[in-house]
Amino acid sequence: MFNKTLISCALLLTFSNTVLAEEIPISGSVESKCIVTQDTAGVYGNASPETLSTATADGGVHPVVRFDVIQADYYMARITHPTSFTESPALNDTVTWTGATSVDQVSDSGMSAYDSNKVEYDNVTEVDLSIAGSTWFQVESEADYGYGKAFPGGQYQAVVTAECIAI
């Protein structure tokens, strides 16, 4: 008697599980947002003793940052190229910094206008993200030490700041 009840319960549980596991909903929502992604980490090349540069010709790698926006005209990209090292050996002479930011790749052909519409001041580049999609920005950075002086040996690190600001 006990065995029959046990078997019946087991069958019932198995059956009921099978029936209940019919549909599993997946829900989601799309909202306005900006995502900042580091696509390529930059590297300073040191082709000549007095220069650290991200240029390929100098053995460096330009950092690339990607901005993804879901909706057009909601955000502005602001990219700041370095004007100081965050890590370096002791430097007893001036470092002259140059840099630039330009559009590298786009997910929409209309975004190529970002390069002509960008606003540049000091070491900052601002671009209105007026088209939904992804834009890759390439940052160039070069540091020259003293007047043809060789950079002392050691580790060097600088920071690129990528900001996405709601407008």
Add this chain to the structure above:
Amino acid sequence: MKYIILLLTMISGQASLAHDFTPTYPKLETTHQSGVLKASMKLFNKRDDIRFYRVGVFDNEWNKIPFIVSGGKTINVEYLDTKRFDVYIQESRRRDVAYICTKSLTLQDGSTKSILNSRICSKVK
């Protein structure tokens, strides 16, 4: 094809370094404490090189505005984790508040690669 995609992913190695902060236009809501408003924010960390983000609140001229964040102004968010938090602001500063931002905090790790600091700012309307 699968191997090519895998190879490309391994070569790039940086494909998932994203910072995501929403909502774009947060609303300041009343709290149980009189004279205090709050904005509910969500931060998703898809940067495997970042574990900490700093919250900031600014006016239209980018001057700092005093605020409190549930859990502290520096937020620990593990890779692929989402953190929801509330930003508390004095009601008297309601008209001044323009931006709520999160900025990635990077550690000096001795590598020669340049670091990317990401900052996303939502606008309070």
